[in-house]
Amino acid sequence: MGAQDDIxxxxxxxxxxFDGxxxxxxxDMEVKRGAIYGFLGPNGSGKTTTIRMMCGLLTADGGEGQCLGFDIRRQSREIKKRVGYMTQRFSLYEDLTIRENLDFTARMFGMPKRRERVREAIADLGLSGREGQLAGTLSGGWKQRLALASCMIHAPQLLLLDEPTAGVDPKARRDFWDEIRRLSARGVTVLVSTHYMDEAVQCDHIAYIAYGxxxxxxxxxxxxxxxxxxxYVVTGGELTPLEERLKADxxxxxxxxxxxxLHVSGTDRAALVALAQEEGRRKTHVWTERDAGLEEAFIYLMAGASDNFGAQEGAS
Structure with a gap:
């Protein structure tokens, strides 16, 4: 496989x-095949709009590119055949059973051996024994599994996830991401739109987006x-007065x-070390240096970004 085939x-x-x-x-972006790529940013930052344009689901006003070897402007229909899209809100029919929902989706994609494919999808995502249950009676975690099974029924090469684990319990989130990593290992490319750190840490690569x-x-x-x-992570004693003093420093x-x-971060390490040593001599709190995490990075980047148009409804 050549370098270009890997993209x-x-x-x-x-x-x-939108509206001027x-x-x-x-x-600009390049995404490797089989990668789990997270698009991180606040609501209204343009994450979902960007992903839809990258995959030919929304026509860009400017720019160019290829998705799965097809031109995003001229060959969007071919791209759509190869994409599975899981929205934040449960979008299947709540008055149909699990099996009926999957069968309907398989019909929409014109899947050969449809019934066999539905049985495989039910088994693959651990839905066996529940296939006769109405979708509307499922818990959030099981609805999530059904939605994933539905958007994977036609074996897409690319999976789009829009805030995929909102409103589900921690175990369901963990199980969901285990399944996403299994799909990635099989060569499925995954794009995830999120503003949650526990989603972001599951991704191989991340793009931070703010205000477009x-x-x-x-x-x-x-x-x-x-x-x-x-x-530095700071513990011990009453934190509120210290927090106020540090913010003024x-x-x-x-x-x-x-x-x-308290997590105290900055790009001037020498100044931060001097501050930690000075505060440490007070012996009221313990200052421990640690590697910065994605959350510190996210807040740092957002603080430096300027809102030049305001958050728009539907432009997440």
Whole structure:
């Protein structure tokens, strides 16, 4: 397989406007086949709009690119045949059973050996024994499984997930991501739109998007180091007065409260070390240096991004 064959999506300069406002601005991206790629950003940042344009599901106002070897402008129909799309809201028929919903989706895609494929989908995602249950009576986690089975029924090469685990319990989220990693190992490329950190850490690569612009992208574990962030975790004593004092101190780039801890981060490590040593001499709190995480990186990037158009409904 050549280097180009290893690329599932390659886009350049994607731009989109709604009501005269630019919600995606000059977006460039390459996504490797089989990767789990997270698009991280606040609501209204343009994540979903960007993903839809990258996959030919929404026509860009500017820019160009290929998805699964097809031109995103001229061959969107071919791309759609090879894409599974799971929306945030449960979009299947609640008055149909699990089997009936999957059979309906298989009919829509004109699947050969439809009944056999439905049986396989039910077994693959652990729905056996529930196939006669009405979709509307399922819990959030089981609805999620059904939605995933439905969008994978035609064996797509590319899977789009829009806030996929909103409203489900921790075990269901864990089971869901186990399944996503299994699909990725089989060569399915996965794009995930999210603003949750526990979603982001499941991804191989991440792109941070704010107000229509890509701020940074890369290997998830390397993003904080790429930004040059240093972090201290502070524990002990009453945190509120310390938090207020640190926020007024220019050496503390950002101060984030996590329950009974403060995370103090910045790009000037020397200044941060000096601050930690000075505060440590007070002996009121314990300062422990640790690697910066995705959440510190996210907040750091958002603080430096300017809202040039305002969050728009439907432009997430």
């Amino acid at each position: 599932a999506i390659s886009v350049r300069g994607l731009t989109k406007e 406002r630019r919600v995606v601005d000059g977006f 612009k890509k701020l940074i992208d890369g290997v998830a574990s390397e993003i904080p180091q790429t930004l040059g962030l240093s972090t 220019g050496r503390a780039g950002q101060v984030i409260r996590f329950g009974d801890k």
